Amino acid sequence: MSDRWVCLDVGETLIDETRIWSLWADELGIPRLTFMAAFGAVIERGHEHRDVFAILEQPRWREHLPRVMEAYGGFQHRDLYSDALPSLEALRTAGYRLAIVANQPAERTAELRALGIRADVIAMSDELGVWKPDAAFFERALELMGGPEASSVAYVGDRSDNDVLPSAAAGMRAVWLRRGPWGVIPASAPPEAVLVVDTLEELTRRVGECWSEEVAARG
Numbered sequence: 001m002s003d004r005w006v007c008l009d010v011g012e013t014l015i016d017e018t019r020i021w022s023l024w025a026d027e028l029g030i031p032r033l034t035f036m037a038a039f040g041a042v043i044e045r046g047h048e049h050r051d052v053f054a055i056l057e058q059p060r061w062r063e064h065l066p067r068v069m070e071a072y073g074g075f076q077h078r079d080l081y082s083d084a085l086p087s088l089e090a091l092r093t094a095g096y097r098l099a100i101v102a103n104q105p106a107e108r109t110a111e112l113r114a115l116g117i118r119a120d121v122i123a124m125s126d127e128l129g130v131w132k133p134d135a136a137f138f139e140r141a142l143e144l145m146g147g148p149e150a151s152s153v154a155y156v157g158d159r160s161d162n163d164v165l166p167s168a169a170a171g172m173r174a175v176w177l178r179r180g181p182w183g184v185i186p187a188s189a190p191p192e193a194v195l196v197v198d199t200l201e202e203l204t205r206r207v208g209e210c211w212s213e214e215v216a217a218r219g
Contacts, residue, residue: 002095005145006207007172009157010102010124012180013200014084014117015075023071027064030056043185046161075111081179085116087200091207092118099153101125101141103132103162121145132162138170154210156203158183160190168192173210175203 011017025035038055042048053061092098099121100112106126113122121144130136142150150171157163157175159182168174169192176193177183177200189196194210197203 002097003148003152004095004211005097005099005148005153006091006203007099007101007121007141007145007153007155009155009159009163009177010100010104010108010112012158012183013102013156013177014081014100014112015079016081017079017180019076019079020068020072023068024061024064027068027071028056028058028061040181040185043181075108075115077115080115081200083200087204088118090201090204094204094207096207097145099141099145101128101137101144102157103137133166135166135170138167138172142170154195154207156200160186160193164190164193168194175207175210177203 008014021035021039022032025032028035035052035056039049039052041055042051053059088098098119100117100119101121101123102108102125104124104126106124108124109122109127121141123141123144125131125137128137128140130140132138138150138155142148142153145153151173154173154175155163155167156177157167158177158180160176164174164176173194174190174192175195175197176189178189178196178198195203195206197206
């Protein structure tokens with residue numbers, strides 16, 4: 001077993017979030033294309049995802065939350081990206097230790113396990129009481145992993161602001177996964193990313209590059 005870790009985000013890394021945002025569009029009576037276009041505009045402006053409701057003039061969106069969550073029913077097999085389970089298994093077989101630590105409700109931990117997700121550590125922000133991009137989130141993640149050197153951990157996520165920049169600041173090897181809206185709308189990769197991949201399958205083939213001599217020289 002290697003002393004290196006691969007720590008992964010959840011939304012748009014393991015889980016395709018198309019279904020949840022489509023349910024929001026349907027609940028609010030907004031055409032899905034219109035909703036998704038507004039969502040993209042929010043990301044392009046560097047705002048948080050909840051700002052989509054302001055663009056769509058839905059100030060009372062929280063009143064709809066219980067119905068959306070009931071219709072969603074938590075993570076399901078159809079929400080998993082097709083490369084999620086095989087890639088986790090490939091990383092494990094290659095000797096990497098695995099962690100999944102993300103900004104999600106507490107119940108997502110059990111849901112991920114029910115979908116067959118296996119990792120040495122699985123924890124969501126609502127369980128931990130800390131949220132990305134706060135430095136405390138990454139400090140807590142390292143604690144859950146047993147206190148490895150931050151440089152021995154590759155943190156994989158789709159968002160530059162929540163994943164790449166803060167994990168790099170914490171001393172981890174930041175990997176930018178270019179899928180989902182946060183992954184494809186930005187024009188270029190943040191320089192803090194030591195590796196940029198389009199799929200988790202590509203990650204399994206290239207993860208070793210996170211610790212290449214060139215990366216090591218960068219600190």
